[in-house]
Amino acid sequence: MSVVVTWLVTSPRLPAGLLTAHAWDVLRSAPVVAAAANSDQTTALAAFGVDITIAGTTDAASTLTDAGGVWIASPDGDDALAEELARRMSTDPTAFTLEQLVGSWDPPGAKLLDLVAVIDRLRSPGGCPWDGEQTHRSLAPYLLEETYETLDAIDTGDAVSLREELGDLLIQPLLHARIAAEAQDGFGVDEVAGDVVEKLVRRHPHVFAGEELGDRDAYRLWDRQKRAEKTERRYATDGVPRALPALALAGKYLSRIKRAGVEIEAPSATTASTTDAVASPEALGEALLALVAEASDAGLDPELALRAAAERHAAAARAIEDKNRP
Incomplete structure (x- = not known):
């Protein structure tokens, strides 16, 4: 045997x-x-x-x-x-x-520990000179760039590219957390992860605490919890990043105002013709805002919708250019 x-x-x-x-x-x-x-x-x-x-x-x-x-x-x-x-x-x-x-399996997310270890190595003495000299401010453009590259991968529907871009995007918060730990700002990657876990659990009692809530009540509870946490915010629109692209910013503002129940006349696209809208920057802005409001009411993202329309228009132009080439 x-x-x-x-x-x-x-x-x-x-x-x-x-x-x-x-x-x-x-x-x-x-x-x-x-x-x-x-x-x-x-x-x-x-x-x-x-x-x-x-x-x-x-x-x-x-x-x-x-x-x-x-x-x-x-x-x-x-x-x-x-x-x-x-x-x-x-x-x-x-x-x-x-x-x-x-004898033991990696739990879901275990390889995040590997990424944390790689970031630590890159930032430590003997690591990468470029990574070692970065600051929150110097990394800011890369955070925005990686975000847009991730959006591009989503738009193309390319799962391989999306996987890669999500990885590149994931590097950014881990680098910022590492820099904060080195600067003794009072937090590192564990504190960042711990805070967001507590926040998600706190804002979802219908998931983690067994409370019975409908969809509308869940949204309202989320808003109440957020306002309770952000006591320095006086207005519904406080906290919306003003660096957002204009259409996305308008969409966020309108969504916050509506969910807060603020009584204000909603912009309407029927109040101005296209010709009137382009007569001045103010009129054009109002017309665009009205379209954003209608998109928001319909559950559509105006930023993504405009991006998709622009890409379709560009693709049609490229097709004509190809056709006209000798």
């Missing part, structure tokens, strides 16, 4: 020793072999009484295939040992049985 070699795979992003009950049963019932004497995993297992033999590739292969046992896989994949075991299995397929055991 062939011996059993168990290849134990664990997540390097979880605390060492945090394993499934089945993994612990296997570790306590078979010889355990590892390559690194002082790895976090071997140190944790030894602290819980697991007897571990430290061995290189050749010795590990011989020990495991002769008597069976558990190999604690390292994060780099242990290619040399895998190749040696494959060679021995090809020579004598009945000599041993190789089984993989997953």
